[in-house]
Amino acid sequence: MIARLTALLMLLAGAAQAQDTLYFSAIPDEDETRLAERFGAVAEYLTDELGVPVEFVPVKSYPAAVTAFRNDQVQLAWFGGLSGVQARLLVEDARAIAQGTEDAEFVTYFIANTETGLTESDAFPEAAKGMSFTFGAKTSTSGRLMPEFHIREETGEAPEAFFDRVGFSGDHSQTLRLVGSGAWDVGALNFAVYDQAVAEGAPEVETAKVVWKTPPYPDYNWTIRGDVDARWGEGFADRVQAALIGMDDPELLAAFPREGFIPATNDDYAPIEDVARQLDLLD
Known part of the structure; x- marks a missing residue:
């Protein structure tokens, strides 16, 4: 009985610790090794800025990134324009919070x-x-x-x-x-x-x-789940947005590569959703 109780307490402690960690992922648009290097450094940066553990979770495909976001395996993701639209349609109150300075006219x-x-x-x-x-x-x-x-x-x-x-x-x-x-x-x-x-x-x-x-269009974006404030405290999503926009380390930015990040909203990606519906790429 004591052994089972101890195991249960350890399980609960592990679950609590896992919940304290913010997990993020990214669409695998380049080689996996390159992605792990660049996003591992981003995780360290966000950990320092937010005061909570942040870990990068690699995925094998674009749909896998959307699924991980939908299933709450990750709470933040670096999506492309279409995958961001797909993810936000699946998760209530999810929102785009930042994009690269180049992404407004990709x-x-x-x-x-x-x-x-x-x-x-x-x-x-x-x-x-x-x-x-x-x-x-x-x-x-x-x-x-x-x-x-x-x-x-x-x-x-x-x-x-x-x-x-x-x-x-x-x-x-x-x-x-x-x-x-x-x-x-x-x-x-x-x-x-x-x-x-x-x-x-x-x-x-x-x-x-x-x-x-091609002519320019909106593309990559950081998207965050709508329930993060309830889990990490009021204003947490805004803090994540501020941390991303404040990322000015040339090495971190060169890894994307982006000159910097600027605020983004779901409305910025309405043209992408429109085209995706024209091509029947959204369920």
């Missing part, structure tokens, strides 16, 4: 292997018709949602009709690698990942060149 790059002969232009690359094309993740805003929207707008055709073959690489870094290697002729990825690869001198940028840029 763009997607269409890149092409140099062997295709496609070159950069302000006009959509109509000459890509009949070539192979890869998106990123299926629910990526910059890697699928907005590229597909603009393909349909510019060509009047679905991607599967305009291109000879269409696939999904899984993430932006992989899109760059696959187009760079010639496995796919053309691909779409977010500009920040490509620009970072250029800055780092990645070999893929020598054979995968930007041929077109």
Whole structure:
């Protein structure tokens, strides 16, 4: 009896300790190792700023990030535009609280292997018709949602009709690698990942060149659950927002990469929700 009581007390103590920890995750838009490094440092920063333990929880896919948020396995998440909309529709009173300074006017790059002969232009690359094309993740805003929207707008055709073959690489870094290697002729990825690869001198940028840029749209965002104030105290969500906006360490910001963070609201992402409903990507 005593042993069982002791075990129960230990279990309850562990549950209380777990509840004191703020867990956050992020869509896996790049290599897992890179994500763990950058978000581990963010967890340390938030722990210091908020005075509560903060831990990063890695996930394997975009839908897994949304599911973890819905199931309260994480209370804060760095989402893309579409995954943020999906998550907020599933969790009552969830709200976007911050976005990168670049995220208010994000763009997607269409890149092409140099062997295709496609070159950069302000006009959509109509000459890509009949070539192979890869998106990123299926629910990526910059890697699928907005590229597909603009393909349909510019060509009047679905991607599967305009291109000879269409696939999904899984993430932006992989899109760059696959187009760079010639496995796919053309691909779409977010500009920040490509620009970072250029800055780092990645070999893929020598054979995968930007041929077109989409018009701007809102994208990545920090979203927080609506019940965090009840758990960590009144005004906690606002404190998290302030901590994110106050993040000014160049190393932390370079890891995203972002110049900084600014306030965001759910209304900022209404255009993303509208496009997602047009393409039937929301339940």
